[in-house]
Amino acid sequence: MSDEHEKAKWVRTADNRWKRVTRREFLKIAAAGAAASMWPYVNVPSVWAQRRRLTILHWSHFVPAFDTWFDGTYTKEWGRTNDVEVVVDHIPFGQIPARAAAEVAARSGHDLYQHISPAASLEPETEDMTDVVEPLMKKYGMIELAKRSTYNPKTKKWFALSNSWVPDPGHYRKDLFDQVGYVPDSWDNVLLAGRRLKQMGVPIGIGISNDIDSNYVLRDVIWSFGGTTQNANNEVTINSKNTVEAVKYVRALFKEAMTPEVLAWDASSNNRAMLAGAVSYVFNAISIARTAEKDFPQLAPNIQIWKPPRGPNMLGGKRLGAQHVILAYMIWKFTPDDRKRLAKQFLTDFINNWSRAFEGAELYEFPSFPGTVPTLKARVANDPAAARFGQPGKYKELNTAPQWSTNVGHPGYANSAEAEIFDTFLIPQMFALAATDRMSPEEAVQWAERQIKPVFAKWKGRGLM
Amino acid sequence: MAAVLPSRASSISSQNILGRLALLVALAWFVFFAAFPFVWMAITAFKRNSDLYNVRNNPFLFNEPPTLQHMELLFNGTLFPRWLWNTAFVAVLVVVITLLAAVPAGYSLARLARGWGHRLGIGIFLTYLVPPSLLFIPLSRVIAELGLQDRLWALVLVYPTFTIPFCTWLLMGFFKSIPAELEEAAMVDGCTRLDALRRIVLPISVAGLLTAVIFAFTLSMQEFVYALTFISPSAEKTVGIGVPTDLVRGDVFYWGSLMGGALVSSVPAAILYSLFLDRFIAGLTSGAFK
Numbered sequence: 001m002s003d004e005h006e007k008a009k010w011v012r013t014a015d016n017r018w019k020r021v022t023r024r025e026f027l028k029i030a031a032a033g034a035a036a037s038m039w040p041y042v043n044v045p046s047v048w049a050q051r052r053r054l055t056i057l058h059w060s061h062f063v064p065a066f067d068t069w070f071d072g073t074y075t076k077e078w079g080r081t082n083d084v085e086v087v088v089d090h091i092p093f094g095q096i097p098a099r100a101a102a103e104v105a106a107r108s109g110h111d112l113y114q115h116i117s118p119a120a121s122l123e124p125e126t127e128d129m130t131d132v133v134e135p136l137m138k139k140y141g142m143i144e145l146a147k148r149s150t151y152n153p154k155t156k157k158w159f160a161l162s163n164s165w166v167p168d169p170g171h172y173r174k175d176l177f178d179q180v181g182y183v184p185d186s187w188d189n190v191l192l193a194g195r196r197l198k199q200m201g202v203p204i205g206i207g208i209s210n211d212i213d214s215n216y217v218l219r220d221v222i223w224s225f226g227g228t229t230q231n232a233n234n235e236v237t238i239n240s241k242n243t244v245e246a247v248k249y250v251r252a253l254f255k256e257a258m259t260p261e262v263l264a265w266d267a268s269s270n271n272r273a274m275l276a277g278a279v280s281y282v283f284n285a286i287s288i289a290r291t292a293e294k295d296f297p298q299l300a301p302n303i304q305i306w307k308p309p310r311g312p313n314m315l316g317g318k319r320l321g322a323q324h325v326i327l328a329y330m331i332w333k334f335t336p337d338d339r340k341r342l343a344k345q346f347l348t349d350f351i352n353n354w355s356r357a358f359e360g361a362e363l364y365e366f367p368s369f370p371g372t373v374p375t376l377k378a379r380v381a382n383d384p385a386a387a388r389f390g391q392p393g394k395y396k397e398l399n400t401a402p403q404w405s406t407n408v409g410h411p412g413y414a415n416s417a418e419a420e421i422f423d424t425f426l427i428p429q430m431f432a433l434a435a436t437d438r439m440s441p442e443e444a445v446q447w448a449e450r451q452i453k454p455v456f457a458k459w460k461g462r463g464l465m
Numbered sequence: 466m467a468a469v470l471p472s473r474a475s476s477i478s479s480q481n482i483l484g485r486l487a488l489l490v491a492l493a494w495f496v497f498f499a500a501f502p503f504v505w506m507a508i509t510a511f512k513r514n515s516d517l518y519n520v521r522n523n524p525f526l527f528n529e530p531p532t533l534q535h536m537e538l539l540f541n542g543t544l545f546p547r548w549l550w551n552t553a554f555v556a557v558l559v560v561v562i563t564l565l566a567a568v569p570a571g572y573s574l575a576r577l578a579r580g581w582g583h584r585l586g587i588g589i590f591l592t593y594l595v596p597p598s599l600l601f602i603p604l605s606r607v608i609a610e611l612g613l614q615d616r617l618w619a620l621v622l623v624y625p626t627f628t629i630p631f632c633t634w635l636l637m638g639f640f641k642s643i644p645a646e647l648e649e650a651a652m653v654d655g656c657t658r659l660d661a662l663r664r665i666v667l668p669i670s671v672a673g674l675l676t677a678v679i680f681a682f683t684l685s686m687q688e689f690v691y692a693l694t695f696i697s698p699s700a701e702k703t704v705g706i707g708v709p710t711d712l713v714r715g716d717v718f719y720w721g722s723l724m725g726g727a728l729v730s731s732v733p734a735a736i737l738y739s740l741f742l743d744r745f746i747a748g749l750t751s752g753a754f755k
Binding site for chain 2: 062
């Protein structure tokens with residue numbers, strides 16, 4: 001006891017007086033404090049189980065203010081009106097498929113799950129959205145690429161509802177292209193300008209790697225050269241003279257107008273390289289131009305937006321580009337019926353109010369139901385942020401985006417096989433094999449066909465296409 | 466002879482100088498290798514974007530005055546302090562659970578399993594090599610059945626699945642390096658095996674235990690896949706998933722704040738390693754030379 005007394009310490013008690021405690025008492029107090037601090041982790045508020053609740057999973061939007069508006073204003077207003085607690089969670093866009101797989105495996109997850117790329121392979125796990133989509137489509141119309149990314153004509157099922165899509169225009173350094181005397185209006189011009197721009201130390205920056213941007217832009221090249229991965233009847237058509245010419249073109253572009261960095265391109269590379277002044281031409285959503293307006297004011301007026309280049313006249317001279325992002329909500333089949341109804345009601349109300357979201361997204365997102373934003377063309381043609389740099393019409397080319405944008409899987413639907421080919425990056429790999437001379441262009445296209453055909457056979461066997 | 470001696474002495478002396486120089490060069494390389502990530506994180510966390518993105522600037526220097534705006538965004542614009550606390554909460558509990566399981570398991574395999582101990586140990590270690598990217602789907606079902614989705618307890622339950630196998634294997638090697646005669650002498654003096662473990666083996670195994678603690682702690686801190694798939698509310702996230710969620714927005718990366726987050730969360734682990742470096746090395750190597 002005397003030993004313990006010698007080891008006693010002074011502690012402050014609840015009534016703010018000091019008291020001498022033994023080591024044993026001190027440990028008890030410390031343990032009680034630790035237990036108290038853990039209480040919030042152990043205790044689940046019972047109110048959670050009692051209130052009507054709607055959970056939504058979103059990507060982290062490139063415009064932070066959009067998330068602030070959606071999480072903190074719009075969903076709160078909707079929740080108050082409908083007596084529902086709305087909870088919005090966010091994850092990085094690259095992790096959306098993994099999280100979806102986990103929710104499906106667990107048969108438990110968010111009531112509304114937002115994807116940003118084709119997700120048709122999840123169709124068997126999703127609720128049919130026909131009762132939500134078709135009334136909205138009658139009221140507002142629907143962009144074709146949104147329909148082709150969320151509807152399965154074989155099963156006649158709307159497996160998702162797309163609220164918006166994001167155009168993928170070219171961003172080019174107008175000052176530099178003017179110096180070499182070209183406009184990136186055709187792929188030929190891009191190569192001709194790129195040769196000189198590379199000598200000037202500002203090469204072209206088109207990714208040839210396993211990343212989402214490469215996945216889109218390399219499809220643009222195939223389509224512009226008249227090639228496709230499938231036809232409208234879901235038959236594999238990649239092995240064509242047109243695709244071989246597209247691969248030959250990208251190989252030449254890689255060797256003569258780009259640097260090996262494009263083989264390690266990731267989702268941030270376009271933005272980083274363009275804003276650093278290290279490249280002269282990329283394909284991206286307008287996040288580059290918007291970031292330049294906010295953080296790089298000297299550079300902003302020189303970065304201009306232009307539609308995708310035309311392909312060679314001898315191959316049809318098409319001008320086509322994939323959407324950069326297709327935002328679409330799914331409702332899991334295993335979601336309880338009352339929450340499915342709530343989720344569908346939320347979506348209907350959200351689309352009816354989508355003009356507010358359009359403003360919040362700073363022209364980044366375009367409506368899948370075009371009638372929801374009747375002022376879109378005027379708004380795009382006169383942008384206040386660009387007007388600060390004396391260029392109010394900087395984004396006006398985006399008004400033509402519905403004409404030159406299409407879905408993954410063009411000219412067919414973004415079906416399960418196309419979604420899997422997209423997720424496994426087979427198209428960038430085909431281009432990389434030829435660009436790095438590991439295969440000839442013809443061999444690379446044959447290689448891609450060998451990879452793609454079993455994927456189509458698998459999904460056809462499952463009755464989804 | 467007299468002429469040879471100074472020459473040999475000078476040759477030995479120049480060999481010494483060369484040896485020391487080589488040692489210093491090697492040391493400088495290792496210091497650079499170890500410290501560079503921290504220096505890079507610190508520079509980037511306080512650099513202005515216009516400085517960071519300018520490829521003509523020297524990336525190792527502040528070419529423009531430093532800024533606190535990235536740290537302000539990190540601490541005021543995100544739930545970073547909360548994520549730090551969540552990470553510490555999970556890591557400490559995982560360390561406790563790991564030690565409670567790995568110490569008896571490692572000891573049993575080292576002392577009681579006879580010829581099977583080594584093979585069993587390797588078998589247990591192999592389970593550590595199964596990647597979380599394969600396991601997260603079946604484990605999702607387990608977590609959902611237990612009602613732990615979106616709660617930190619999910620991580621407290623799951624993380625020991627990779628910390629226990631590794632630490633068991635580590636401690637098994639360490640316990641093997643301790644002479645069995647010490648415990649036998651204690652048992653001759655009347656101790657039970659449990660007493661011998663508690664009074665003799667554990668006190669002289671502090672180096673091994675600390676190694677297990679540090680590994681379990683850092684493995685828990687840096688985990689990503691399980692945290693991503695089992696936790697979605699921002700307030701429940703750990704640093705590893707919270708930072709990329711809020712600071713990678715679409716294709717826009719907030720590099721300064723990302724580096725600030727990495728720096729602040731890695732410093733405690735670095736200090737922990739430094740404080741116990743000698744014991745950590747002893748813990749790692751003692752089993753290796755048995």
